[in-house]
Amino acid sequence: DTAVSQTPKYLVTQMGNDKSIKCEQNLGHDTMYWYKQDSKKFLKIMFSYNNKELIINETVPNRFSPKSPDKAHLNLHINSLELGDSAVYFCASSHRVVRDEQFFGPGTRLTVL
Amino acid sequence: GNSVTQMEGPVTLSEEAFLTINCTYTATGYPSLFWYVQYPGEGLQLLLKATKADDKGSNKGFEATYRKETTSFHLEKGSVQVSDSAVYFCALSDRQGGSEKLVFGKGTKLTVNP
Numbered sequence: 001d002t003a004v005s006q007t008p009k010y011l012v013t014q015m016g017n018d019k020s021i022k023c024e025q026n027l028g029h030d031t032m033y034w035y036k037q038d039s040k041k042f043l044k045i046m047f048s049y050n051n052k053e054l055i056i057n058e059t060v061p062n063r064f065s066p067k068s069p070d071k072a073h074l075n076l077h078i079n080s081l082e083l084g085d086s087a088v089y090f091c092a093s094s095h096r097v098v099r100d101e102q103f104f105g106p107g108t109r110l111t112v113l
Numbered sequence: 114g115n116s117v118t119q120m121e122g123p124v125t126l127s128e129e130a131f132l133t134i135n136c137t138y139t140a141t142g143y144p145s146l147f148w149y150v151q152y153p154g155e156g157l158q159l160l161l162k163a164t165k166a167d168d169k170g171s172n173k174g175f176e177a178t179y180r181k182e183t184t185s186f187h188l189e190k191g192s193v194q195v196s197d198s199a200v201y202f203c204a205l206s207d208r209q210g211g212s213e214k215l216v217f218g219k220g221t222k223l224t225v226n227p
Contacts, residue, residue, distance in 0.1 A: 004156070033214075040219070041151075041200055041219065041220040041222070042217075042219050042220070043157075043202065043217045043220070044217070045214050045215065048214060056214050090156055090157070092156075092157075101159040101162070102157075102159070102215065104156030104157040104158070105156050106154075106155060106156050107155075107156050
């Protein structure tokens with residue numbers, strides 16, 4: 001069974017479009033995260049949710065809106081896509097305390113043309 | 114804020130060579146320290162961790178010791194294999210207010226040749 005899954009794996013779209021990436025975890029974790037990995041492999045946290053409540057919101061344009069319908073799902077919606085949004089987006093989950101292991105999804109490679 | 118600095122790659126080694134990837138950190142308080150590994154085309158996986166000074170994390174032949182005096186958490190392996198080729202990330206836990214997050218270094222790409 002896949003622990004943290006993301007869909008789609010690849011996403012190619014035009015500038016100005018709106019797109020969503022879905023994430024689901026079946027580990028029973030309370031906390032979920034979205035990370036952005038740029039072309040140089042630099043990984044930075046974007047958002048963190050605990051039991052459907054937003055607890056971390058880094059300096060991310062408000063075109064990015066996370067939504068957590070329940071604690072097993074954390075989706076990422078992006079409006080008005082820009083070229084600079086091209087990256088690999090990773091979802092992750094953990095028990096509440098971050099010092100526990102974070103389990104990462106396989107990533108979604110977003111390409112904005 | 115808290116930060117992690119790790120050696121720039123890429124690192125290329127022959128099979129059975131000794132590996133060291135340096136990692137130093139800047140932090141207030143006492144963060145936990147981690148090494149994550151990312152194999153090609155996959156997400157990150159926890160490799161090892163240490164939660165307090167002088168702790169040694171180990172897994173799959175890799176080791177790292179939490180050195181508070183030198184603010185370091187260097188990753189070592191005595192004999193690397195081709196299957197160890199991956200990108201390695203050093204990270205620390207950063208507590209701000211009521212929440213915690215992981216802060217990652219920029220990653221070091223390791224290629225092991227047969």
